[in-house]
Amino acid sequence: MFFDKLKQPTISYYGDSTRETEGFFTHPSAQADASKKQTLTTLDKLPEGTVSEVYVSYDRAYTPKDIYSFAKKYDMKVLWNAIKTEDSLSGNQRPIGFPGKDSEFLKELQHTSKTEVDQFKDALAYVNQHPTWATTISGRPDLDLSNRIRYIDQNGVTVYGSVVTGPSKEIEKFVKTKRIKTAKVSEVELWNW
Known part of the structure; x- marks a missing residue:
């Protein structure tokens, strides 16, 4: 931020390479695909x-x-959660959500006595009060927060x-379960878990 001008920050997402492809997640109202x-x-x-890191x-x-x-x-670790904010997909809305229980980012937010759900709702309400900042920081004009908060x-x-x-x-076992509708591999690395 320079005086009252806000610049879009450089943002690192989970799976930057996957971010360029269509659809991270499959909405519950959509049909399963071959993924x-x-x-x-x-x-x-x-x-x-x-x-592996998998959506x-x-x-x-x-x-x-x-x-x-x-x-x-x-x-395994849950790094991020996509939150259901509509009954069916409308247009090209991308998911919004919050860090999962194992996210390193979540540890920075542990100073509060509020639950992650309450923190998420508070954050949405705050961001909704500052739509220009929200659009600039996120780089997403499709936030439609008023309707999402209402939902x-x-x-x-x-x-x-x-x-x-x-x-x-271990991720393969998890993906095989009936609860998993679709899955997409984001990254794979050699690592001593």
Whole structure:
């Protein structure tokens, strides 16, 4: 920020290469595609000792508590959650959400006694009061926060997709479950988990 002028910051997203492709997640109202099968084929071919970052979409929207309860059965981390903010996709809206329970960014927010859901709602309300800043910082003119906040107030905060990371074979087990509707591999690295 320079005086009262705000510049768009350089933002690093999970899976920058995936960000350029169409659709990170599949909305619960949309039909499943072949991505789950393709992801399982990719994960099956990866050797032990690799770690994958995968975008998963669930068969329906779940509470964050349900997601974390289900995910803790697997040796993986939940880095980010896509929040359901509409009953069906309208136009080309990209998801909004908040850091998952294992995100390094979330540790910076632990100073408050509020839950992550309450913090998310507070953040949306604050950002909605400053639409020009929100558009500049996010680089997204499609935020439509008033309608999204209204939907969340009426329906609660539910997660329909997550970015997860962990040993490729463990992620493969997770993706095979019936709860996962679609999945897309973002990054794969050699790593000592």
